[in-house]
Amino acid sequence: MKKIIQSIIEQNTALLGIHPIVEKMNVGFTNTVYKVNDKFIIKICTDENNEEKFKKEIQFYKENINHDLIPKLYVANIDKKEVPYLYEILEKVEGITLYNVWHTFNESQRETVIRQLCEAMKEFHSHKGERYDWYEKTRNLFLNYYTQAKQLNLFTEEERDIINNAYSKFEPYLKSDEFVLVHNDLHFDNILYHDGKIKLIDFERSLYAPKDFELDILYRMIRKPWKFASEETEKYTKLSDYENIMEYIEKYYPELIHIDYLFQRLAIYDMVYYLKQYINYPSIMELKEDILNAAKMLYYN
Numbered sequence: 006m007k008k009i010i011q012s013i014i015e016q017n018t019a020l021l022g023i024h025p026i027v028e029k030m031n032v033g034f035t036n037t038v039y040k041v042n043d044k045f046i047i048k049i050c051t052d053e054n055n056e057e058k059f060k061k062e063i064q065f066y067k068e069n070i071n072h073d074l075i076p077k078l079y080v081a082n083i084d085k086k087e088v089p090y091l092y093e094i095l096e097k098v099e100g101i102t103l104y105n106v107w108h109t110f111n112e113s114q115r116e117t118v119i120r121q122l123c124e125a126m127k128e129f130h131s132h133k134g135e136r137y138d139w140y141e142k143t144r145n146l147f148l149n150y151y152t153q154a155k156q157l158n159l160f161t162e163e164e165r166d167i168i169n170n171a172y173s174k175f176e177p178y179l180k181s182d183e184f185v186l187v188h189n190d191l192h193f194d195n196i197l198y199h200d201g202k203i204k205l206i207d208f209e210r211s212l213y214a215p216k217d218f219e220l221d222i223l224y225r226m227i228r229k230p231w232k233f234a235s236e237e238t239e240k241y242t243k244l245s246d247y248e249n250i251m252e253y254i255e256k257y258y259p260e261l262i263h264i265d266y267l268f269q270r271l272a273i274y275d276m277v278y279y280l281k282q283y284i285n286y287p288s289i290m291e292l293k294e295d296i297l298n299a300a301k302m303l304y305y306n
Contacts, residue, residue, distance in 0.1 A: 006029075006037060006049075006051075009049065009088055009089075009090065010027060010039055010047065010049075012087055012088050013047060013049075013088055013092060013094075014027070014041075016082075016087055016088070017080055017094060020045070020079055020080065020094065021041050021042065021045060021094075022042065025041045025042045026041065026042050026043070027039055027040070027041050028040045028041075030046075035050070035051075035052040035054075035055040035058075036048050036049060036050055036051060036052070036055065036059070037049045037051045040097060041094075041097075043097065044096075044097055045079065045094055045095065045096065045097055046076075046094070046095040046096070046097050047092060047093075047094050047095075048092060048093050048094075048095060049088075049090050049091075049092045050090055050091040050092065051090055055209070056091055058209035058210065059091050059093075059209060060083060060091070061208065061209055061210070061211050061212070062093070062207075062208040062209045062211065063078070063081040063083065063091075063093055064211075065186070065188075065208035065211040066078035066081070066093070066095075066208065067081070068132050068186060069128065069129065069132075069186075072125070072128050072129075074121065074124065074125040074128070074202075074203060074204055074205055075125070075204060075205050075206070075208075076095045076096040076097075076098045076204060076206065077095065077096035078093060078094075078095055078096075079094045079095065079096070080092075080093060080094035081093045081094075098197050098199075098204045098206065099197075099199040099200075100197035100198050100199030100202075100203075100204060101197065101198060101199075102193055102194050102195075102196065102197060102198070102235075102238065103118065103193035103194075103196045103197075103198050103203070104193040104194055104230075104233075104234045104235065104238035104241065104242070105198075105238055105241070106198055107193060107241070107246055107247075108241040108242070108243060108246055112249060115246075115249065115250075115253070116249075116253050116256075117201070118198070118203055119250055119253035119254060119257065120253065120257045121202070121203045122191075122196065122203065122205075122254075123253075123254060123257035123258035123261075124257075125203070125205055126188070126191075126219055126258060126261065127258060129185070129186050129187060129188060129219075130185040130186065130187070130216055130219070131185070132185060132186035133183070133184065133185055134184040134185065134186065134213025135184065135213070136181075136182065136183075136184055137184065139179055139180075139181040139184075139214070139215055140175060140176050140179040140180065140181075143175065143179055143273060143274075143277065144175055144176075144179075146277050147172065147175070147273075147276060147277050147280065150277065150280035150281050150284055151168065151172075151280060153284050154280060154283060154284055157284065157287060159283060159284075159287055159293070160293070164293075164297060167297060167300045167301060167304055168276070168296070168297070168300045170300070170303075170304050171272075171273075171276065171299070171300035171301075171302075171303035171304050174269070174303050175273055177266075178266045178269045178270055178273060178303075179270060179273065181215040183215065183216065184213045184214060184215060185213065185214070185215075185216050186211060186212075186213055187211065187212060187213070187214050187216070187218055187219040188205065188208060188210075188211055188219060189210040189211055189212055189214070189218065189219070189221070189222070190207055190208075190209075190210045190211075190222055191205075191219060191222055191223040191226075192222055192223065192226040192233035193226065193230070193233065193234070194233060194234065194235060194238075195207045215270075216260070216261060216264065217261065217264045217267055217270055217271070218274070219261065220254075220261065220267075220271060221271065221274045221278070223250075224251070224271055225275065225278070226247075227247045227248075227250050227251060228244075228247075230242040230243075230244065230246070230247050268302070269302070269303055269306060272299040272300075272302040272303050273299070273303070275295065275296075275298075275299035276296055276299045276300060279292050279295040279296045279299065280296055283296060
């Protein structure tokens with residue numbers, strides 16, 4: 006990679022300088038990341054299987070070019086001519102993840118952070134996308150995972166009855182008319198905190214979807230914060246520290262909460278998410294419980 010990073014620097018000397026200080030960073034699994042002059046981040050997509058997600062992130066930056074709560078994008082190169090990889094040059098953001106500090110905050114500080122997060126989400130969601138069949142997309146994902154689960158004989162007949170009943174209610178709950186740009190990976194490892202301000206990172210999963218889909222991962226994190234924490238920060242997670250987040254979101258972004266059938270929709274997203282996990286880790290019974298709990302929420306409503 007030494008020749009690659011040197012080539013990137015040579016193409017961007019006006020920004021990076023002729024002999025910048027370059028340091029490889031041990032972050033990420035699908036990208037190679039360097040810090041330059043302690044001011045810039047060079048992110049190189051060294052996994053071809055991740056290129057579509059990498060392009061999504063670049064597009065997200067471009068559509069939010071004046072957004073104060075995300076890093077600034079200086080360069081995005083996807084032609085693979087001079088460098089045989091997609092890459093981007095970003096502002097290096099000061100701060101540590103919210104997981105590192107959330108347990109130290111009082112409720113006033115937490116409310117201030119969630120207010121900023123709501124402002125960030127409102128900005129993303131101001132970008133409108135073309136309408137498509139959200140029910141069909143979600144249904145197909147569910148059926149794909151559920152078919153695999155049945156082939157693996159992961160559920161009893163009684164459990165399948167509960168899931169089948171829940172599935173029968175998908176269509177009326179998933180009707181969607183408005184599609185907006187969502188981050189789609191909003192947990193506290195993707196929110197940096199510094200001096201009372203936040204910055205959001207990692208936009209590779211962004212997509213146009215119904216507004217409530219932004220809560221998919223965020224609401225799951227609120228209920229099980231340790232599931233999204235790193236090994237280092239998991240020890241700091243305590244459920245009671247997260248119990249007021251939805252209340253703050255409702256206060257500062259009520260349009261995100263006051264959506265028809267919101268919690269039924271979130272239960273459907275849970276079923277899809279946990280089915281995918283359970284197929285890959287069938288020995289983890291907690292995942293089966295999560296699926297059935299989400300299904301029962303639909304079953305009894």
